Amino acid sequence: MTLQTLVNNLTSDTMNVSLPLFRPELIICATIVIMLIARIPRFTSWLDSFWLALLGAAVAFYYAIPAGGIGAIGDVQRQELFTGMLAYDSLTVFFRLFLVAFAFWFIILVRLTGLADRQDGQDFYTLLLGATLGMCIMASANHLMTVFLGIEMASVPSYVLAGIIKGRRRASEAALKYAVYGAGAAGVMLYGISLLAGITGSAHLPTIATKLAAMDLPALVAANGSSTLMVLVLAGLMIMVGLAFKLSAVPFHFWCPDVFEGAPAEVDAFLSVASKAAAMALLVRVAFGLGTIAPPTAPPIAAHKIPAVAVAYQQPAATTAEAPASAAVAAQANTASPNINTQISSAALAPVRRFIVLVLAIVAAITCTFGNLAAYGQTNIKRMLAYSTIAHAGYMIMAVAAAVYLAGSRPADARDAVAALVFYLCAYVFMNLSAFAVVAFLRNTLGSEEIADYAGLIRSAPVTATAFTGILVSLIGIPPLVGFVGKFAIFKALVVAGGPIMIALLAIAGINTAISLVYYLNVAKKMCIDPPPANRGTVSIGVMPAIYMLIVAVPALVYGIIPGRILEIATHATQQLLM
Amino acid sequence: MTQLTLASILTQPVGVSHYLIVGAVLFVCGALCMATKRNALGVLMGIELVLNGANLNFIAFGSPYLRKASETMGLDGQLMSLFVIVLAAAEAAVALAIALNFYNSFNTIDVDRADQLQG
Numbered sequence: 001m002t003l004q005t006l007v008n009n010l011t012s013d014t015m016n017v018s019l020p021l022f023r024p025e026l027i028i029c030a031t032i033v034i035m036l037i038a039r040i041p042r043f044t045s046w047l048d049s050f051w052l053a054l055l056g057a058a059v060a061f062y063y064a065i066p067a068g069g070i071g072a073i074g075d076v077q078r079q080e081l082f083t084g085m086l087a088y089d090s091l092t093v094f095f096r097l098f099l100v101a102f103a104f105w106f107i108i109l110v111r112l113t114g115l116a117d118r119q120d121g122q123d124f125y126t127l128l129l130g131a132t133l134g135m136c137i138m139a140s141a142n143h144l145m146t147v148f149l150g151i152e153m154a155s156v157p158s159y160v161l162a163g164i165i166k167g168r169r170r171a172s173e174a175a176l177k178y179a180v181y182g183a184g185a186a187g188v189m190l191y192g193i194s195l196l197a198g199i200t201g202s203a204h205l206p207t208i209a210t211k212l213a214a215m216d217l218p219a220l221v222a223a224n225g226s227s228t229l230m231v232l233v234l235a236g237l238m239i240m241v242g243l244a245f246k247l248s249a250v251p252f253h254f255w256c257p258d259v260f261e262g263a264p265a266e267v268d269a270f271l272s273v274a275s276k277a278a279a280m281a282l283l284v285r286v287a288f289g290l291g292t293i294a295p296p297t298a299p300p301i302a303a304h305k306i307p308a309v310a311v312a313y314q315q316p317a318a319t320t321a322e323a324p325a326s327a328a329v330a331a332q333a334n335t336a337s338p339n340i341n342t343q344i345s346s347a348a349l350a351p352v353r354r355f356i357v358l359v360l361a362i363v364a365a366i367t368c369t370f371g372n373l374a375a376y377g378q379t380n381i382k383r384m385l386a387y388s389t390i391a392h393a394g395y396m397i398m399a400v401a402a403a404v405y406l407a408g409s410r411p412a413d414a415r416d417a418v419a420a421l422v423f424y425l426c427a428y429v430f431m432n433l434s435a436f437a438v439v440a441f442l443r444n445t446l447g448s449e450e451i452a453d454y455a456g457l458i459r460s461a462p463v464t465a466t467a468f469t470g471i472l473v474s475l476i477g478i479p480p481l482v483g484f485v486g487k488f489a490i491f492k493a494l495v496v497a498g499g500p501i502m503i504a505l506l507a508i509a510g511i512n513t514a515i516s517l518v519y520y521l522n523v524a525k526k527m528c529i530d531p532p533p534a535n536r537g538t539v540s541i542g543v544m545p546a547i548y549m550l551i552v553a554v555p556a557l558v559y560g561i562i563p564g565r566i567l568e569i570a571t572h573a574t575q576q577l578l579m
Numbered sequence: 580m581t582q583l584t585l586a587s588i589l590t591q592p593v594g595v596s597h598y599l600i601v602g603a604v605l606f607v608c609g610a611l612c613m614a615t616k617r618n619a620l621g622v623l624m625g626i627e628l629v630l631n632g633a634n635l636n637f638i639a640f641g642s643p644y645l646r647k648a649s650e651t652m653g654l655d656g657q658l659m660s661l662f663v664i665v666l667a668a669a670e671a672a673v674a675l676a677i678a679l680n681f682y683n684s685f686n687t688i689d690v691d692r693a694d695q696l697q698g
Contacts, residue, residue, distance in 0.1 A: 163677055168682045190633040
C-alpha cells in the first residue's frame, strides 16, 4: 500500500462518508462564525443574533434527522467517522437530535426571560452553541481523544455561562469554582487516559477492548497483585473522576449546588439537562466501548487507517508484522458465527465489566442517597433542584450499571436497560426544563428564588403554581406523570438484571423515591396550602412565558399517560448497540 | 524488589519508564499544587502541571524509539498531546478571564474567600 493510496482512501472516506454525516455539527460551527461576524460590518449589525441562533439550531436539527425520518433511527447502520474518531449509530443520531432540539428550545427560553438581550445576546448564543457542539462530540465519541475533546468543548463554554452575569459576586464565585473543579477533574481524567492508552497501545475504544481481551485478564485477576492490573484499575478510576464530575456524581458533586445557586436559573436548566444527557451518553459509550467487543463496522478499513499510516512511516518492517495479525482478527470475526464471537469476548472482558459495574453501582447508590438527603434542608429553590439533579443522576447511573451487567450475557436485555436510560432522559427534559423555566419566570416577577417566597402562589398565579406542582410530582415519580414511567423503566431494568448488586440498587432506589417525596411536596405545600404574604403585589409571568411553560410542561402529563411514542423512539435509539 | 527496579532504571538507557517517572512526578506536583495553593492562579498552574504530566506520557507511549513497534500508539500519541496543548491554552484563557472577573467583584483571588456559596 503506497502513501498515495492511503491519502486517496483517507480523502474519499472523509469527503464521502464522514463529512456528510457530520453535517449538524458543521452547521452549528457555521452558525457560530456567522453570528460573530455579523456583528462587525455596519450593514449587518441590525441582524438579531437570536434569529440566527434559532435558525442554526433548526437547520442542524433538520440535517440530524436520518434518511428515513425520525422513526427510522433504528435503521441507521453503525459506522465509524474520521478514521474511528467518532461512532455514528442510532444512539449518536438520537442524542444529536435530542441536544440540538434542546438547544432550540433553550434559545427561546433565554430570549423570553431576557437573559440574552439584543446587546450581548450573541455572546450567550455562541457559548451555548459551542457547548452543544462539544456535547454532540461527547455523545458520539469512539476514541479517547474525542472523549477528552468533547468533555473540554462542552465544559469550557459552560464555565463562562455560569458567570455570564457580570458584577454579581455569587455568579463570579460560581464560575470560578466550576472552572477550577472542572479543569482539575479533566486533568486527572487525561492522566488516566494516558495510562490506559499507553498500556493497551491504542486510544481507539474498540481496539482497546480487543487488546484488553487479548491480555487474558481473568488470569491476571487470579494472579493477585499484577502490576498491569493495578495500572489498569488506576486508569479506570481516574477516567471515572472526569466522568463523575460531568455527571455531578458523588464524590465529585461539590460544584453542582454552588454553581446552580450562583448561575442564572436558565443556565442551570442547560447544565442539568443537556450536560447531563451528554455525560450519560459518554458514560454508555465508554462503558460499552471498553466492556464489550464492538461489532465489525461497515467500512472495516476505517478503524485501522491512522495506526497503519503511522507504522508505515516509522518502520516498513512493522507493517508486515501487523498486517497478518489484524487480518487474522478480521478473518476470525467473519468466519465465527456472531454467537460464538460474543461468548469469547464476553468471557475475556468479564473482569472489565465487573469492575465497571461495581464502580458504577457504588457511585450510583451513594449519589442517589446523598442527593436526596442533602435536598432536605435547602431554602433556595435552585439549590434544592441542584441536589435533585444529583439524585436523578444516581438513578440514571443505575440504568447504565444494569446495562453493563447484562451486556455480556443478554444483549437484548442490555439494550432495554439503555432504552430505559434514554426514556428517563426524555422525561427529564420536560421536567427539568420546565422547572427551571418556572423558576426563571418567577424570579423575573417576584425577584426572589427562596422557597419561602413562593408561599400561597396558587392564589396569585394559579396556572404557574399548578404547572410547577405537576412538575414536582413528576420529579418524584408518581403516576400518571412521565417521571413515573421513566423510573419504572429503570427499576424494571434492575429487576431483569437480577443478582445481589442490582437488587441492592433497586432497594436503594426505592427507599430514595420515598425520601424524595418530602422535599418536593414541601415546595408544593408552600405554594398551594400556605397563606401568601400580606404585602405581595400582583404576580404575573406574562403571556408568552406562560405559553412556553405550558408547551414544555404539558408533555410531562401527556407522555405519562401515553408513553408509547417516546418508548418507541428509545427502543429505536438503542437498537444498534451490541449487535 | 523495589530497590532493584530503581537501580536498574538508573543504569539502563533511557526508555519509556524514565519518561513515565517524570510524568508521574509532574502529575503529583500538580495535584499537590491544586490541593494546597490558596491563590487561584496557583491552582491553575497546578492544573497545567497535571496536563503536561499526561502529555509527557502520551509522547513517551507514542514514540517509535522507546517502544517496540507493536506496542506504541504511533502518531496517536503525538496528536493527542498536540490537541491537549491547544485545549489547555483555551482552558487557561477562559479560567484567567473568570479569575479576573472574580477579582473584580471580590478584590482578591484567594479561593478561600469564595465562601458565599456553601457546598
